[in-house]
Amino acid sequence: MLKRMSTYGLLVLLVVISVGPFLWLLSTALKSASENIFQYPPQFLPRHPTLQNFGAVWHAVPMGMYFLNSIIVTGLAVILNLIFSVLAAYPLARFEFKGKNTIFMLVLATMMIPFQVIMIPLYLMVLKLNLVDTAGPLPAYIGLVIPFVVGGFGIFFVRQAMVNIPRQLEESAVIDGCNSFQVLSRVIVPLIVPTLATLAVFTFMANWGEFLWPSIVLSKPQMYTLPVGLVHLQGTFSSNWRLIASGTILAMLPVIAFFVILQRYFISGTLSGAVKG
Amino acid sequence: MAFHHKIEPWAYLLVPVLLLMAFFFVPMGMAFYISMLDYSHAIFSPSFVGLQNYVRLFHNPHFWQVLWNTVLFTITIVPVMIVIPILVSLVVNNQLRGIRLFRALIYLPVVVSLVVAGIVWKWLYAPEGLINYLLSFLGIPKIGWLVSPDIALYAVSLMVIWKGVGYYMMMYLANLQSVSQDLYEAAEVDGASLFQKHWHITIPHLRPTMALVGIISTIGALKLFTEIYVMTHGGPIGSTETFVYYIYDQAFSNLNLGIACAAGFVLMVIIFGLSLLNIRLFYLKAEKEALNA
Numbered sequence: 001m002l003k004r005m006s007t008y009g010l011l012v013l014l015v016v017i018s019v020g021p022f023l024w025l026l027s028t029a030l031k032s033a034s035e036n037i038f039q040y041p042p043q044f045l046p047r048h049p050t051l052q053n054f055g056a057v058w059h060a061v062p063m064g065m066y067f068l069n070s071i072i073v074t075g076l077a078v079i080l081n082l083i084f085s086v087l088a089a090y091p092l093a094r095f096e097f098k099g100k101n102t103i104f105m106l107v108l109a110t111m112m113i114p115f116q117v118i119m120i121p122l123y124l125m126v127l128k129l130n131l132v133d134t135a136g137p138l139p140a141y142i143g144l145v146i147p148f149v150v151g152g153f154g155i156f157f158v159r160q161a162m163v164n165i166p167r168q169l170e171e172s173a174v175i176d177g178c179n180s181f182q183v184l185s186r187v188i189v190p191l192i193v194p195t196l197a198t199l200a201v202f203t204f205m206a207n208w209g210e211f212l213w214p215s216i217v218l219s220k221p222q223m224y225t226l227p228v229g230l231v232h233l234q235g236t237f238s239s240n241w242r243l244i245a246s247g248t249i250l251a252m253l254p255v256i257a258f259f260v261i262l263q264r265y266f267i268s269g270t271l272s273g274a275v276k277g
Numbered sequence: 278m279a280f281h282h283k284i285e286p287w288a289y290l291l292v293p294v295l296l297l298m299a300f301f302f303v304p305m306g307m308a309f310y311i312s313m314l315d316y317s318h319a320i321f322s323p324s325f326v327g328l329q330n331y332v333r334l335f336h337n338p339h340f341w342q343v344l345w346n347t348v349l350f351t352i353t354i355v356p357v358m359i360v361i362p363i364l365v366s367l368v369v370n371n372q373l374r375g376i377r378l379f380r381a382l383i384y385l386p387v388v389v390s391l392v393v394a395g396i397v398w399k400w401l402y403a404p405e406g407l408i409n410y411l412l413s414f415l416g417i418p419k420i421g422w423l424v425s426p427d428i429a430l431y432a433v434s435l436m437v438i439w440k441g442v443g444y445y446m447m448m449y450l451a452n453l454q455s456v457s458q459d460l461y462e463a464a465e466v467d468g469a470s471l472f473q474k475h476w477h478i479t480i481p482h483l484r485p486t487m488a489l490v491g492i493i494s495t496i497g498a499l500k501l502f503t504e505i506y507v508m509t510h511g512g513p514i515g516s517t518e519t520f521v522y523y524i525y526d527q528a529f530s531n532l533n534l535g536i537a538c539a540a541g542f543v544l545m546v547i548i549f550g551l552s553l554l555n556i557r558l559f560y561l562k563a564e565k566e567a568l569n570a
Binding site for chain 1: 285286287297301303304305307365381382384386389393397399400405410413439442443444447448502521524525528542544545548553556
């Protein structure tokens with residue numbers, strides 16, 4: 001009994017440390033204009049809670065566009081990653097062919113190239129191909145997502161799942177007259193849905209929060225993704241912490257909603273990348 | 278059964294492999310070439326200088342300062358990242374009512390983006406902020422967390438640790454759940470204390486995970502950027518300027534692409550050994566297990 005109480009005590013302490021900072025920001029976002037948010041000692045709970053800061057930030061910066069841009073870019077990254085990972089993983093898991101080991105080593109090798117090394121040439125390439133926001137929204141989205149549409153990690157991860165499927169299932173499909181693509185789409189893909197869900201969450205997380213690349217390629221505020229937009233908001237309204245806090249809370253909401261709904265895949269998705277480095 | 282066709286596998290591989298080539302290996306080669314160009318005189322017509330940029334880099338005290346900052350970040354963050362999540366995982370490794378909710382809440386900092394986390398902590402670190410207020414109860418006067426050159430690096434490190442603990446906790450937890458309960462019971466029969474039990478049973482069991490956590494958190498610490506950009510912009514007086522921040526600054530503020538790419542290659546060489554170890558230890562091991570299964 002005593003042991004249980006002390007464990008709960010420790011758990012509560014840990015939760016206060018991990019969640020408390022967010023609640024403090026939320027409290028700031030809810031404080032009305034009549035309250036001094038810099039007052040000392042600080043006021044923990046807003047005296048007159050209001051939602052008007054959320055509306056204010058929505059109009060102060062193009063928050064709606066930030067959301068839309070982030071959703072489009074992240075959505076593209078997730079879908080394309082799933083498609084290309086499945087396509088590349090399949091022959092590496094199920095075919096015998098000359099050069100297979102070389103390709104597999106190349107796939108692994110991409111994981112050892114830090115993005116920070118190739119980002120400068122990538123930027124020059126994207127400029128050359130005119131995949132930047134001055135050329136319009138569609139080129140901008142392509143430029144934002146193109147370094148992240150395929151990666152060694154995704155291919156490796158999906159291949160791993162495919163290798164673990166017993167081959168008898170495919171054999172009967174082949175006897176029934178399926179070609180290799182039908183085997184992939186009708187037999188293998190349905191069996192690796194949990195792996196694909198995990199990869200989807202992993203890719204979502206990596207791209208939703210990505211700041212470095214979009215901050216390099218973007219120049220038009222209308223095209224900012226959420227992370228770039230938040231940094232911009234913080235730079236522009238550096239003294240208006242009500243706006244900064246409200247914008248940040250808004251930006252967190254989709255991730256938290258996903259986390260609540262898909263908790264299991266969130267944890268496996270983030271952990272699967274552990275060895276990615 | 279395996280398909281034996283000459284062309285078919287390439288039909289699947291073509292697009293992904295071309296993309297990998299175009300967006301990993303080609304830029305890699307370009308980066309090496311750019312690292313041998315000097316942009317400082319004319320941005321549009323750089324001159325070829327061979328390995329001169331690397332020589333210049335290592336003769337530049339600013340670069341050494343950045344390297345030192347990065348080392349300081351790494352040695353501040355990594356040991357804490359290896360140890361603290363073990364303690365947290367021991368606290369959450371039970372079947373108490375509501376434990377899944379507790380774990381999820383402790384995991385929350387992991388799922389928010391770095392920019393969000395940076396802003397949250399910037400607000401906590403404000404001079405009139407919550408942290409200074411809480412410390413005032415201990416009689417500690419106000420601290421300029423992000424404005425004092427002696428403190429800022431540790432303040433940013435604390436935020437990095439806060440954001441990472443949940444992640445490594447989950448890794449340890451997965452590992453802890455595979456420890457045989459019999460071992461603990463046998464140790465209890467022998468009169469082992471709580472500390473002895475964990476020291477002699479838990480820690481040896483967790484050692485491979487500790488190695489993994491050490492490698493990943495080191496690679497992460499060597500690549501710190503967004504946290505710095507959001508919280509300090511490398512300041513005050515360069516005290517939190519990291520390796521990647523330097524690359525970014527050289528490339529996109531000073532337009533010194535040659536130096537930036539040279540620094541990128543130095544970073545890659547530093548990380549290379551760690552990544553190789555990482556892949557050998559964990560990918561190739563997983564590979565072997567899969568083949569034996």
